[in-house]
Amino acid sequence: MSSPADPAQRTAHRRAATISDVAELASVSTATVSRVLNGNYPVAAATRDRVMRAVAKLGYAANANARALTRAGTEIIGVVVPEIVDPFFGYLIHGLEQAAAEAGRLLIVATTSGEPEREMALIDRMREQRVDAVIVVSGARDEPSYHRLLAQRAESLEGMGSRLVLCAHPPLPQPSPSRTVAYDNEGGAFAITEHLIGVGHRRIALVGGRRTLPAMRNRLDGYLRALTARGIEVDETLIRMDGFGRHSGRTSTAALLGESTGATAILAVNETIAAGVYEALAEAGLRIPDDMSVAAYDDTPLATDLTPKLTTVHVPLEQLGREALRAALADRDAFSRDPDEVVTLGTYLVHRDSVAAPAH
Amino acid sequence: MSSPADPAQRTAHRRAATISDVAELASVSTATVSRVLNGNYPVAAATRDRVMRAVAKLGYAANANARALTRAGTEIIGVVVPEIVDPFFGYLIHGLEQAAAEAGRLLIVATTSGEPEREMALIDRMREQRVDAVIVVSGARDEPSYHRLLAQRAESLEGMGSRLVLCAHPPLPQPSPSRTVAYDNEGGAFAITEHLIGVGHRRIALVGGRRTLPAMRNRLDGYLRALTARGIEVDETLIRMDGFGRHSGRTSTAALLGESTGATAILAVNETIAAGVYEALAEAGLRIPDDMSVAAYDDTPLATDLTPKLTTVHVPLEQLGREALRAALADRDAFSRDPDEVVTLGTYLVHRDSVAAPAH
DNA sequence: TTGAAAGCGCTAACAG
DNA sequence: CTGTTAGCGCTTTCAA
Numbered sequence: 001m002s003s004p005a006d007p008a009q010r011t012a013h014r015r016a017a018t019i020s021d022v023a024e025l026a027s028v029s030t031a032t033v034s035r036v037l038n039g040n041y042p043v044a045a046a047t048r049d050r051v052m053r054a055v056a057k058l059g060y061a062a063n064a065n066a067r068a069l070t071r072a073g074t075e076i077i078g079v080v081v082p083e084i085v086d087p088f089f090g091y092l093i094h095g096l097e098q099a100a101a102e103a104g105r106l107l108i109v110a111t112t113s114g115e116p117e118r119e120m121a122l123i124d125r126m127r128e129q130r131v132d133a134v135i136v137v138s139g140a141r142d143e144p145s146y147h148r149l150l151a152q153r154a155e156s157l158e159g160m161g162s163r164l165v166l167c168a169h170p171p172l173p174q175p176s177p178s179r180t181v182a183y184d185n186e187g188g189a190f191a192i193t194e195h196l197i198g199v200g201h202r203r204i205a206l207v208g209g210r211r212t213l214p215a216m217r218n219r220l221d222g223y224l225r226a227l228t229a230r231g232i233e234v235d236e237t238l239i240r241m242d243g244f245g246r247h248s249g250r251t252s253t254a255a256l257l258g259e260s261t262g263a264t265a266i267l268a269v270n271e272t273i274a275a276g277v278y279e280a281l282a283e284a285g286l287r288i289p290d291d292m293s294v295a296a297y298d299d300t301p302l303a304t305d306l307t308p309k310l311t312t313v314h315v316p317l318e319q320l321g322r323e324a325l326r327a328a329l330a331d332r333d334a335f336s337r338d339p340d341e342v343v344t345l346g347t348y349l350v351h352r353d354s355v356a357a358p359a360h
Numbered sequence: 361m362s363s364p365a366d367p368a369q370r371t372a373h374r375r376a377a378t379i380s381d382v383a384e385l386a387s388v389s390t391a392t393v394s395r396v397l398n399g400n401y402p403v404a405a406a407t408r409d410r411v412m413r414a415v416a417k418l419g420y421a422a423n424a425n426a427r428a429l430t431r432a433g434t435e436i437i438g439v440v441v442p443e444i445v446d447p448f449f450g451y452l453i454h455g456l457e458q459a460a461a462e463a464g465r466l467l468i469v470a471t472t473s474g475e476p477e478r479e480m481a482l483i484d485r486m487r488e489q490r491v492d493a494v495i496v497v498s499g500a501r502d503e504p505s506y507h508r509l510l511a512q513r514a515e516s517l518e519g520m521g522s523r524l525v526l527c528a529h530p531p532l533p534q535p536s537p538s539r540t541v542a543y544d545n546e547g548g549a550f551a552i553t554e555h556l557i558g559v560g561h562r563r564i565a566l567v568g569g570r571r572t573l574p575a576m577r578n579r580l581d582g583y584l585r586a587l588t589a590r591g592i593e594v595d596e597t598l599i600r601m602d603g604f605g606r607h608s609g610r611t612s613t614a615a616l617l618g619e620s621t622g623a624t625a626i627l628a629v630n631e632t633i634a635a636g637v638y639e640a641l642a643e644a645g646l647r648i649p650d651d652m653s654v655a656a657y658d659d660t661p662l663a664t665d666l667t668p669k670l671t672t673v674h675v676p677l678e679q680l681g682r683e684a685l686r687a688a689l690a691d692r693d694a695f696s697r698d699p700d701e702v703v704t705l706g707t708y709l710v711h712r713d714s715v716a717a718p719a720h
Numbered sequence: 721t722t723g724a725a726a727g728c729g730c731t732a733a734c735a736g
Numbered sequence: 737c738t739g740t741t742a743g744c745g746c747t748t749t750c751a752a
Contacts, residue, residue: 016490016520019729031740041737061488062746063730066730069731069744085447085454093622108436108467109457125466130423163553282667305606366729378745389724390745392721394748398747426745426747428728615746
């Protein structure tokens with residue numbers, strides 16, 4: 001199979017310096033090296049010096065994997081997120097990262113494209129890595145079978161001394177050893193729909209998103225509740241949850257206009273969708289807010305980049321990230337005492353220039 | 361110190377199932393379990409079954425840390441990036457993540473805020489993790505002392521069987537065991553400046569960025585070369601590299617206008633800056649492109665969200681990420697034979713609606 | 721086809 | 737203050 005001249009044999013991989021190498025060079029035991037490196041035991045100044053010199057000379061870096069084998073945790077947190085470019089997740093991850101850096105933790109981040117199977121596979125993979133916690137951001141579904149899968153992961157993580165944190169996602173219905181950091185998604189949708197109604201709109205379209213996603217489902221719920229509370233009949237032809245992306249917002253809006261549904265206001269499920277709505281409206285020669293009011297959700301910078309600036313629901317994205325990391329690290333005794341704890345952050349309306357009373 | 365009733369003692373951390381647990385339950389040796397799990401040795405079907413059943417029953421997940429101790433690598437790639445929200449990095453990381461997923465690798469990602477010290481600290485930390493490679497995206501500086509620091513990391517990583525990959529960054533000047541995946545940054549800046557000149561502009565302002573950052577330095581260089589090539593004198597009062605962010609683009613532009621520098625076109629160093637430029641122009645009652653032409657760089661979605669749509673330089677962000685991951689994984693023998701390899705991806709102009717001939 | 725045993729690099733008692 | 741030693745959970749010869 002492999003001849004003696006096999007190149008793969010020649011290029012034997014260089015080995016990194018180990019604690020024994022350092023110990024030998026410094027003429028001490030490995031225990032002593034460990035002690036000066038961790039600084040958790042008294043070591044004579046002279047010895048310490050000798051060790052440090054050896055470390056420097058060898059360019060020694062402790063092997064975190066070996067350390068993880070004897071220690072409690074890995075100081076690594078896993079993050080499972082649908083995607084990374086959308087500013088919603090961008091800011092959320094930014095908050096996570098800030099908090100992680102402050103706590104001296106590293107983040108493994110992986111994306112699911114919203115596929116539940118991939119989500120589960122990633123959680124399992126991170127469990128193999130023995131991460132101190134895995135934070136699932138905006139889980140893919142909101143149905144019993146999915147909940148069961150997640151609860152199962154929560155159990156197995158917990159049984160390992162790790163834990164599951166749900167972020168920007170509704171808590172699991174059954175009690176399970178997980179923590180949740182959510183935001184008032186439904187309430188925000190209610191408030192902005194309510195605002196639209198207050199200004200005089202009756203025919204309010206909802207554009208973008210997919211009902212399978214919990215976050216989108218919640219927004220729909222808030223929208224419906226506001227309508228119902230004001231005695232406005234729900235018209236399914238006004239609900240266009242046909243997907244994500246600017247393009248989707250644009251085609252949905254075009255369809256809406258083409259079918260002359262009589263909509264006087266559009267609630268875009270997020271700002272990327274709103275950008276598409278703006279495009280379609282411009283193409284149709286409709287002015288915002290004179291001919292059509294537009295409102296959105298999230299309050300990312302895009303809300304102010306568009307003209308006119310969007311009236312939208314502010315979501316505390318970075319704070320959500322920070323809180324999730326806090327939950328991931330929070331005292332483990334407290335955790336075992338009070339498993340399925342839920343933190344819910346508030347949302348609020350930001351009034352800008354895209355909403356006005358209907359024309360007629 | 362710790363009384364027998366100490367709560368911390370009671371809450372001893374649950375231990376995960378180990379390979380021995382599985383072996384015992386399946387009445388085989390750990391070696392056999394290892395073999396069926398890795399599928400790299402023949403195992404009798406019946407035995408395999410018994411093992412698999414035990415694995416399922418115990419919810420066993422191999423400990424990646426223990427595995428890393430005996431195996432070649434960790435299947436983890438480290439990514440060090442200035443920040444995560446900016447779509448430039450967002451798309452780049454997206455490309456990295458896609459490629460990593462396809463290759464079954466996990467990504468540790470951490471941000472530096474552009475601070476060289478933090479960058480080095482993160483590389484070192486990832487070295488401790490024994491990542492298979494660390495990808496530094498858009499390094500913080502472009503000066504000898506910084507190059508030395510990086511080259512040093514490249515060496516130590518290489519000496520460990522890992523490697524350093526520079527992405528969206530110029531290659532290190534001295535030969536070092538690193539790979540580079542860059543894009544034609546200077547060329548893109550040259551081309552767009554050239555375009556502006558071709559349309560008739562002579563007073564072209566450069567707005568945003570910081571000269572310390574290599575990427576920004578390169579864009580400045582391209583701008584200067586284009587000017588010089590056309591015999592246009594460089595006017596330092598037209599160069600406003602005072603920072604990042606929409607706000608910075610806005611104040612710089614306002615200042616530019618206030619000082620009546622006679623600029624007829626503005627080259628924004630990226631699209632976020634361009635958004636600020638747009639704001640300032642709108643405030644000053646100037647129309648784009650009639651009263652002022654604006655061009656930008658990167659070609660992120662923001663380029664088409666702004667009105668009018670930006671003429672800009674397209675950067676192959678996702679591809680950059682994919683190539684960087686490829687470089688991180690590429691055959692290690694090839695690597696040791698041909699260390700400081702450089703891949704450079706092309707950029708190109710995208711003509712949209714923000715550039716026209718100067719008014720007078 | 722399977723098992724025994726020797727590490728991988730580190731930490732943590734336990735002695736001294 | 738420092739060294740010895742026994743693992744942590746896994747892979748991998750070497751034998752059987």
